[in-house]
Amino acid sequence: MKKVNYEFRDKLNTVLGGFAHNYCYQCGACVGDCPAHRFLPEFNPRKIMLQAIYGLEEDLLGPDSLIWNCTNCYNCYERCPQEVHPIEVIIALKNMTREKGTQSPTVENILQRVNEKGVTVISTEMIKKRRAELGLPEYKLEGKEEIEKIMNS
């Protein structure tokens, strides 16, 4: 028998966007229009909200969690009659994986790139050449120290 893990829920409640999971009454409006569900039926935003209500930390934040299959399309945000905004709860859960060390490597790469370069795409010689061919100025980013300061505060 499953027991509700209130400690986990309390924690989720404090993460930006996480609290709204409390309003979910499991109607399933988020499921019908979810493109990730259409192509991978195991991915089900209603079930993810139920797991949040039960506080099933391992299912949600573990290395095999399905949350990483969310397309970020915002259809569930549009459909939810309770303004749970399932996508935002999923993003809150993703934020929680960092503390656990089970976050996606892509997330870590992107954070690191922004920290180092201020942008997510690394400039290549080919692109520099294309910019010149197109008559565009060389790409420059100023104020990187501001970004670094925010990233490391």
Next chain:
Amino acid sequence: MQLMPFWGCMIPLKYPQMESAVRFTMEKLNVDLIDDNRLSCCPDPIYFKAGDKMKWLILAARNISIAEEKGLDLITMCSGCTATLCEVNHHLKEDASLKKEVNKKLKEIGREYKGTVEVRHLVTVLRDDIGLKKIRDSVKVPLEDVKVAIHYGCHLLKPSAIMKVEDPLTPTILAELIKATGAVPVDHKEYLMCCGKACKDVDISLNMTRAVFESVEESGADCLGLICPTCFDSFDIGQLRISRHFQKDFQIPVIYYFQLLALAQGATIEKVGIPYHKIMPKSFIEKLQPEPIMA
């Protein structure tokens, strides 16, 4: 009209042809782009936001504060940048305590978010400020032979309460803008599908993208038209992957809206970087530019 362009990362550093096309079209429409080299990554609404939502808010607010300094609206050309910057602008305008928290951090770098400008995707500026008539008047070479299947992508329209562009279930903005170039928008059943970029399971992305390609093929369109470099990435270079995976050689050229508009306004295919696209059948290039035209 003066606007501050927010180029983001993908456009200037991966698909500079999009930047070239936007600059060309804005010049033709007498819009002054006031560039600012201090604008960083928006930051990205998928991975960065999933890693550290608080820093995501602060860095986005920093970008918006740069536009506020000059009193200009911040105009995005990528749906991802639109998602981040519109959403953050909305939340910080609505939530005074969140704004205070963000500003505490911005103060450390001598900045402040005030909430005095708007963030919008450039296509809404075309529709609402410049207007379809002025766009039509700027067209020299109507692209009458080009049938365009539209891919709206997710983040121009949703969340609708924040984006305020139009009903995300019955959008018309891109069809109207395509018509203004003389080209013909073509209906297809998956026009509201996601590009699948964000899903971890490769099978989801592959099948989702294939669904869009099959839908475009069925529609008889010549190309897929869109407004986001991330969607472009999924459909252009992604098409090679799909074709290999499903052993089916899709040949659907993908085109960024401002490339179409620039071509209609007389730009050469080189000026808008059409030769850089991975999927670009010769027959389609001939439709885009039947004879050489001096820009």
